[in-house]
Amino acid sequence: DSGAIVAITADEARRGAKRVPLKAMMDEALARTDAHAVRALLVLRVTGAEIAMQPGRDYALAPLLAQAAADCPAETMSAEDPLFVLYTSGSTGKPKGMVHATGGYMVWAAFTHDLVFDHRPGDVFWCTADVAWITGHSYVVYGPLANGGTILLFEGLPSHPAPGRWWQVIARHRVTTFYTAPTAIRALMREGDDVVARHDLSSLRLLGSVGEPISPDAWLWFHDVVGQGRCPVVDTWWQTETGGIMIAPLPASVPQKPGSATLPLPGVHSVLLTDKGAVIAGEGEGCLCMAQSWPGQARTIWGDHARFRQTYFSFAPGYYFSGDGARRDSDGYYWITGRVDDVINVSGHRIGSAEIEDAVATDHRFAECAAVGIAHDLKGQGLVVFAVPRDGTADGLAGHATQAIVRVVGRYAAPETIYLVPDLPKTRSGKIVRRLLRKIAGHELDGLGDLSTLADPSVVDRLVDAVARQGGGR
Template sequence: MAHKPNRMEGEADMSTVSGGRMSFGEDHMKDLHNQLHQESIDNPNAFWGEAAGALAWDKTFERVLDDSQAPMYRWFSGGQLNTCYNAVDRHVEAGRGEQVAIQYVSPITGTEYGITYNELQAQVSRLAGYMASQGVVKGDRVIIYMPMVPETAYAMLACARLGAIHSVVFGGFAANELATRIDDATPKMILSASCGVEPSGVVAYKPLLDDALEQASHKVEQCVILNRPQLQADLVDGRDVDWQGAMADAPNIECQTVEATDPLYILYTSGTTGQPKGVVRDNGGHAVALAWSMKHIYDIDPGDVFWAASDVGWVVGHSYIVYGPLLVGATTVLFEGKPVGTPDPGIFWRTIAKYNVKSFFTAPTAIRAIKRDDPEGDYLKDVDLSCLGTLFLAGERCDPDTLHWAEQQLDKPVIDHWWQTETGWPVAANLMGTAPVPVKAGSPAKAVPGYDVQVLDEMGDVVAPDQSGNVVIKLPLPPGTLATLWQNEGRYKESYLSMYPGYYLTGDAGYMDEDGYLYIMSRIDDIINVAGHRLSTGRFEEVLCQHEAVAEAAVIGVDDKLKGQVPLGLVVLKKGCDLSDEQLYKELIALVREQIGPVAAFKLVSAVPKLPKTRSGKILRGTMRKIADNQEFKMPATIEDPYTLELVRNALTRMGYADAHV
């Protein structure tokens, strides 16, 4: 690759790419948002072609939007670049190597240190050099199963440096879930660690990894294990290699040129069948979209400090802990801890003040947890947050109470925004760096430029303002969104494009008001959103039915003040079962924890004599959710036995739900 790529002719600097547009003034911000959005829809080639000028390209793209294989659209076809070069090396070459790239903060282990761009380049190039020496080449898959430590970011960037495709699996995921991802991605190498550290204690990763490798059909050639001080892992001869030992004599390696349309990573998200869906992100569109979003949405310029309090196992960690901030030369905070309990509900605020964070991104769940433990904001009173410009919330719907509490305590703009694993960056948001508009509680504001968001009824017609329907995005999706599903284009089309031809189905229901503000209200499928983590009800049911006493199971998501939703299970027992309620409860909870992991937050389960179903055998989960959350509902016309709803109500009431009578 050309290691010092030339900027494209006529390009503007990232920080000034929209400088002319910003001269309209605050009174025109509402119009400016609409103008930018309209430009992106009317002329996507010009809009995104200009945005691409913020990056260094090895070869200029031939087409901005390639619609030759619609509905499989591609961005920047013919273009070549390297994502790691754009995120690391070019900042070093520009003379900013001594700026902190990653600020690591781990209150849970008492560790804090900064990594400069020079140091980041050295670590990443050496890890990539080791991987290359072991035969990892462009297009190979590498699974990363690690905690929130800097080495996890090194691993992602090292894969990008080689053109290898990384797939990060949330550290601590159950062994069988990891095994399914190993078999789907068929990685040449796995990068892992001995453990993660949680408030409850040390979580050993290596036994889970060993179990997953035993279960998986695909055989992995090598595992590189980072042994942490909190727990030393035993290494398997001939397969496992110590991370530090591997790095000691590893050669440095330069960035490898890849096509803009080549995959950068696979990130698995829950599928309604229980089989995970591997979302594929490309290199070119991903880099362009994230760089654009850092300035326009998050108001981050080179040298600013940005903190997304998430995990690299989730899409937020990919987009806004690792790639987004580094692509624009910002400092990113990598945080190993929790909003409360590590050690107290003031840790977020103290970290923001200590490291001069300009924009902070977390989930509403985190703010609710802080509010629960510190309702009067006592931990805020002695903290100087003058550096903080904006608090961004995403991962689940932000209820107005949480938003208003944060506004009152921080005296800062609190911005809800909405997006998905599949989209990779915000679909609806307030453009805080370019064209902020008034906040409306309960809404993530307006569609971001590039996204033609519409609300349709079941027939595919646009509904009137304030009328609920299915939220969709008219094709083509903008750069940075999913290109397809890994090795399953048919499932991609069936899952997202088949219901409304010409549109991407988000899977969410909501409405749009007369001002164009979007309101996301619920899922239209049976995916539960637990503290921002999307988990399949089908997977829960599959696990519950593994218990020898369970004949049938149904799982629904019920409202929870802290986590947004939590899973609630109802099981029908096999005849002759003599287990006590207490014993059954304990065994089912343990089974879900083992198979899905603690992230499931599964603590509500009860036995019922019979589940409510339609005559065709479909379980009435939607009706049960309404009963649990005390919402009005109509008796389904196709119900097989109306009395089953009374049985469900009684069980839900015993668990603290369904106060209203059926």
């Protein structure tokens, strides 16, 4: 899709105790596509593993770097020249190559990093995101470095070689700002408060969350246990397409509400629209859209501007359509309810997946869950919940999940089925791949599609086995 003629890879990558065969994966990808398009494959040696090198195409990167000049003058660029093309994670279908412009993107990344994270001289900023994700681009690389900040780079897993690894890193390097995802926060919660307490986290002054709505339960743990009740938590909403943060609390400036993304940043004109494109005034719930442009806005989809216009600007003329739903309360605070296409319609009741998941999160016996809708002859859609027990013990827990949903949301939201599973399918950026869960719940196992975007593709077989053991068929 990109038309790349040069690619860069490594022999292997380390992921905890495992090694990921990147070069072999790249070879397979090139074999599946037009191999002649990529004229050179540059290979960085990381682990020293034996790898196949194709003469005339594959080159070791280190010798080439050694031959290059130490001084590389900066190239003069137009503000609207493409800076990078970043493909969305694939959690919602065919990946889209989002094009960000040099000037506007870097202005927005720097502005939002400075504003939302209250950047100060001497800060040590740690964003745990994969650099290949938009959060890694904006808040590992461009934003902090454009502001002259110090960043911490980490390779590995939060629990390897032992639980508490991240807390050890924070204590050792005196990290001041810690920005991570709800998925990671929930995993760290499972390790226990005592693991956190063993480390000196007094250097922390600000915490951040990104990637998906954070449940009030996880927000409070992050604030009270990790932040020791003294660090503000900035729950940030934005997207690959927006280039940087759009809705977030400014530290110590506004009262915080656990689970709310809070208020739009200066220069962000957010609105809620009905399904028919009408503006919702005051309190209400609808489709989250933007009424005006901002510097970090993606300029197009690489090679498919018609798709860009259709995806983001056809829902309501004059508005950017985010694809997310949101609720606005009486204080003007925004609560992200999940993807609009994650709304489940049960007997005429529109139920957001985030509502169900937040309800289950109120029961501390569950580490995380995902709710999806499947076809139902009578109700239109039936609600299916995949829940991960906190301690791995599943006996008798399904009923507790149902009770939590009925108590918080209402009896009309009682699920058809609750599957207790060991884990959920996620992209490398930590987003739950709901399309896979919908197919597994609907027993459509022959059409699971491309699993290459999953952080751990083996989770699919474990899910299918768990569903089969619980009467879901295979």
